[in-house]
Amino acid sequence: MKRFPFFLTLLTAGLALLSSCTDVVDVELPEPEPLLAVEGNITDQPGPYTIRLTKTGPYFQDQEPPVVRGAELVLSANDGTTETLRETAPGVYQTRQLQGKIGQHYVLSIKAEGQHYRAATEIKRIPGIDGLSQQYKQNEPGWDNGIYAFYNGPELPGAGDYYRFKIFLNGELQNDPDDLVVRDDALVDGRYIGGIELNSEPLQPGDSVRVQLLSLPQDYYYFLNEMFTQINNVGLFSSPPANVRSNVVNVDPAGPKAVGYFAGTAVRSARLTIQ
Amino acid sequence: MKNSTSWALTAGLLLAAGPAWSQTAPAAPAALSGTLRDAATGEALVGASVFVKALGQGTSTDENGFYRLVLPKGTHTVTYQILGFEPQQVTLTLAGDMTRSVKLGAQRQQTREVVVTGLRAEDNVKKPEMSVNRLDMKTVKLMPALLGEVDVVRSIQLLPGVTTVGEGASGFNVRGGGIDQNLILMDEMPVYNVSHLFGFFSAFNPDAVQDMTLYKGAIPARYGGRLSSLLDVKMRDGRQAERLTVNGGVGLISSRLAVEAPLIKDRTSISLAGRRSYGDLFLKLIPEQRKNQAYFYDLNVKVNHRFSAKDQLTLTGYRGRDVFNFADVFKNDWGNMGASARWTHQFSPRLFGSASAVVAQYDYGLGVPNGTQAFDWTSKIRNYTGKADFSYQLGANNTLAAGVSGTRYHFEPATVKALSAESIFRGLKVDDQQAGEYAAYLDNEQTLGPRLQLQYGLRVSVYDFLGSGTAISDYVGETGQRKTPVNTRTYQDGERIKRYANLEPRASARYTLDLNSSLKASYTRTAQYVHLISNTTAASPLDVWSPSTNNIRPERGNQVALGYFRNFHDNAYEASVEVFGKTMDNQVDYVNGANTLLNKDLEGELLYGQGRAYGAEFFVKKSQGKLSGWVSYTLSRSERQIDGINRDQWYPNKYDKTHSLNVVGMYQLGPRLTASASFAYGTGVATTFPNGRFVYEGLVVPVVSGDARNNYRVPAYHRLDLGATLKNRPRPDRRWQSEWVFSVYNAYSRRNPYGIYFRQNEDNPRKTEAVRLAVFGSVIPSVSYNFNF
Structure with missing residues (x-):
């Protein structure tokens, strides 16, 4: 999967031939004003669904961000169902009954620290995964010798589908900044997505590989895409640093803004144990 | 006898007045034109000066080595010069439009080689053009170069009013403009x-x-x-x-x-x-x-x-x-x-x-x-x-x-x-x-x-x-x-x-x-x-x-x-x-x-x-x-x-x-x-x-x-x-x-x-x-x- 995007990445790699170098420097930054940060999903899988509320902190502060307690969160679907979330741990809010469904639109209302925010999303359609396969690569250009796992599954006809692929190796989510893989179907609409490698380093027999395919609303795709750009933004061809979008909107346009995202996704997954 | 003297005197006066008259009312000047070339190689000399010192009039050759100078009719001493070459003075009589092409010989070796933007030194003051910088390749080749690659764009970046977002970045920025705002012509x-x-x-x-x-x-x-x-x-x-x-x-x-x-x-x-x-x-x-x-x-x-x-x-x-x-x-x-x-x-x-x-x-x-x-x-x-x-x-x-x-x-x-x-x-x-x-x-x-x-x-x-x-x-x-x-x-x-x-x-x-x-x-x-x-x-x-x-x-x-x-x-x-x-x-x-x-x-x-x-x-x-x-x-x-x-x-x-x-x-x-x-x-x-x-x-x-x-x-x-x-x-x-x-x-x-x-x-x-x-x-x-x- 990592090789799939690599148009510009390879261009940048060409520059590694030259003697460029990076080093960590000290930079003084002004104190930011703390903003509400939202992280949460509703899926087509059984709940509970979890929303985490925290506050933004200074860029170089590496402690846990302060949580936002005592907020009032109400999640409503366009079929009329509504549920008030419970704070099950400090800053962690969960549903009990609500079941996410493909095609439903959802609005999350957040009342916290005197401000009222709303976030709208939906759960989009998703294709199934036919399964994962493995193959031994030997002396093939561009590959180290060894075993690789591959994704196989259809893509739905009709452009406008957006996906995120989460890859778990031996149960652990691959979650470095450049592991955030989001794609649109503009180039692959309705094609069979077969033989896409999921690992860049060879696997061993006994290793387990799991893929989660998430369908994304368009705006959430833009959010994750902008996030990918901003957290991998180094080098000659870097983009202008800018704030990543959010769907969490303060009802009072003059009030403080929020960051983060409340997203609806459908989820399919597949697993393979390397033989 | 008296008449003829008077005629001669009148003619003389007219002759004497002639040049003065043509200077004040330039209705009958003539164009002197031609091409300047390197005597050794035949290459056109671009930007050479052509001038008549006595009149304070001059021009310079264009990209083909061509020049044109409009002068009063009469006899003039024209100077042809460009840095790196021996100047030449030509005295000629201009009766009407005429063509005169000139070949200049190179000066001694070492003077010729070190020529920094040797074009039209006096044009800096005399031409109406401004905001212009010229570089010739001889100069650029003498400048230190990254990895030995003599580079036009890098030398441009050393001129006033030119910046870049960083070394290794494509192009250059002129007076606060984007890199796509430069018309870059290689010949045409x-x-x-x-x-x-x-x-x-x-x-x-x-x-x-x-x-x-x-x-x-x-x-x-x-x-x-x-x-x-x-x-x-x-x-x-x-x-x-x-x-x-x-x-x-x-x-x-x-x-x-x-x-x-x-x-x-x-x-x-x-x-x-x-x-x-x-x-x-x-x-x-x-x-x-x-x-x-x-x-x-x-x-x-x-x-x-x-x-x-x-x-x-x-x-x-x-x-x-x-x-x-x-x-x-x-x-x-x-x-x-x-x-x-x-x-x-x-x-x-x-x-x-x-x-x-x-x-x-x-x-x-x-x-x-x-x-x-x-x-x-x-x-x-x-x-x-x-x-x-x-x-x-x-x-x-x-x-x-x-x-x-x-x-x-x-x-x-x-x-x-x-x-x-x-x-x-x-x-x-x-x-x-x-x-x-x-x-x-x-x-x-x-x-x-x-x-x-x-x-x-x-x-x-x-x-x-x-x-x-x-x-x-x-x-x-x-x-x-x-x-x-x-x-x-x-x-x-x-x-x-x-x-x-x-x-x-x-x-x-x-x-x-x-x-x-x-x-x-x-x-x-x-x-x-x-x-x-x-x-x-x-x-x-x-x-x-x-x-x-x-x-x-x-x-x-x-x-x-x-x-x-x-x-x-x-x-x-x-x-x-x-x-x-x-x-x-x-x-x-x-x-x-x-x-x-x-x-x-x-x-x-x-x-x-x-x-x-x-x-x-x-x-x-x-x-x-x-x-x-x-x-x-x-x-x-x-x-x-x-x-x-x-x-x-x-x-x-x-x-x-x-x-x-x-x-x-x-x-x-x-x-x-x-x-x-x-x-x-x-x-x-x-x-x-x-x-x-x-x-x-x-x-x-x-x-x-x-x-x-x-x-x-x-x-x-x-x-x-x-x-x-x-x-x-x-x-x-x-x-x-x-x-x-x-x-x-x-x-x-x-x-x-x-x-x-x-x-x-x-x-x-x-x-x-x-x-x-x-x-x-x-x-x-x-x-x-x-x-x-």
Whole structure:
């Protein structure tokens, strides 16, 4: 999967031939004003669904961000169902009954620290995964010798589908900044997505590989895409640093803004144990 | 008897009065014209001075070595001179229009070699033109070079008013303008991408270039289509009178070979030059790397044919390309190509005309040849241009120039094809686009008395965005956000969708204060109809040019400049101070996270706004003697205001540099050895620093308070380069001459930051850090060997 995007990445790699170098420097930054940060999903899988509320902190502060307690969160679907979330741990809010469904639109209302925010999303359609396969690569250009796992599954006809692929190796989510893989179907609409490698380093027999395919609303795709750009933004061809979008909107346009995202996704997954 | 005496006296008086009368009422002057050539090689001498000292009248030769001087009838002593050659004085009697061509012999070797911008030293003060810098290749070749690659664009970056976003970045910024606002002409072919290897080297083979002229303002009405500057690169035409000449060189990065030869003596000449990098040849020595390729090359050819003293035909061709192939896994290549034919005709000593046909193209391809992800992606911009230019000497005080041009553009933004049946790719085509750009101009250089000279003109440009049988849309939505297409409709191939027209007045004036100093002022209005769509710090080879459309409006610029020009020590030193102010509208920018490639609705992701720049440039240049070089200092600001960025407030451009200082020096240590040094200092580029963060699904996301843009500066940039050229001892019995060129780039090994970036620590994802990226982190020495015979 990592090789799939690599148009510009390879261009940048060409520059590694030259003697460029990076080093960590000290930079003084002004104190930011703390903003509400939202992280949460509703899926087509059984709940509970979890929303985490925290506050933004200074860029170089590496402690846990302060949580936002005592907020009032109400999640409503366009079929009329509504549920008030419970704070099950400090800053962690969960549903009990609500079941996410493909095609439903959802609005999350957040009342916290005197401000009222709303976030709208939906759960989009998703294709199934036919399964994962493995193959031994030997002396093939561009590959180290060894075993690789591959994704196989259809893509739905009709452009406008957006996906995120989460890859778990031996149960652990691959979650470095450049592991955030989001794609649109503009180039692959309705094609069979077969033989896409999921690992860049060879696997061993006994290793387990799991893929989660998430369908994304368009705006959430833009959010994750902008996030990918901003957290991998180094080098000659870097983009202008800018704030990543959010769907969490303060009802009072003059009030403080929020960051983060409340997203609806459908989820399919597949697993393979390397033989 | 008495009568005859009286007649004789009257005739004598009339004769005596004659010249005086013709001077005050210049109705019956005559034109002296001709061509200046190098006596040894027959090459045209560009920018040589031709003047009559007694009258204080003079001119200089044009790009063909041609000059015209309107003088009163009578006997004059005309001086022909250019730096590096023995001046010649010719006394002639002008009874009517006449032609006199002159060949100048070279001065002694060492004086000739060290020529810093040796063109028209006194023009600095005497011509109405301003905001112009000329460099000849002899100078550029003596300057220290990165990895031994003599580089046109890097030398341009040492001139006042020119900046860059960083070393290794493609192109250059002139007086606060974008890199796509420079009209870069190689002979008459536009060059869309001036870079090899992403921007580390420029697309001009130094052995093929004669000289270059950068117009930062007061752009002549003859040129248009870009907002900020004209870089006119003249290629060698090898007008050899004598024999076959071969130039070559071996460097760390590339090797060069150039041949110049007469095909038919005094009539036809050819210049051929090639350059290829060969890093990938070493890759072949490593078994695993054998299938990899990474190289660039350029080929230049120019043929000149003189049908007669009055008719001349020049054919020019160029192709340059970068090629990357990673085994059978991935390939990418890009480059410019172009061809031009130019016919020049002298209708009379006063009327001179030329007609040209030009085709130029930039394209790239990239793809994966095999496997389930096999695809092939191509993109292209091509233009066809036809133009005619005339100049006419009207009386003694007016030189008129007029011309027309027409350009047809074809844009193929992206075509992606799946290469195998099992490929996951469906293929995608971003619709082709077409446009036409037409212009006519009239320009006059007028002398008003001994002190005042004016150049004024008007360029009228008309632009048509044309249909290609494809659908186009309008875009609606909230400013600052991605917009959605509406009102989608289809236009026939060639049908006009939208027309724009612009009047572009240009004017400059020179007022002479005394023999060595003058004041100049200029106003320039420019329009630009094609735009480089690039949302990264440095432009990438994959960036696509877009026409102006029903949504993207033409960019327009206005610039005013004032200057004081003074030469010292008999023109040995040229100095100038210029201040300029500039506004630019319809500037193109991008929504956050814009996708500029493979995007059918690209126009929905563009933002528009305005730009402004102002500054002062100080320049001193020494052209003669053992020590030559220049010092330039620029104090300036370049900002933009885009609806949807930085809360709609003005912010500095990435390439805004408050202070920029450049010192270039060359010193002739002996008949064989020349040393050189250059020093550059500049305020750090503007950049955006985040100050907050939040964690989303385990990843740390930066937050910029108040949506600020370019709110910080990276530390200042400074660099010293050293160079030396050692000529091998010439052997009288052999024509072979050779030299070693040594250079040390970044001599005190400064890690100049290209940028400062913010990221998660690789080992501890919760920890965040600021990282400085230096493109060159150490001293870069190099040696190259050049020869000619």
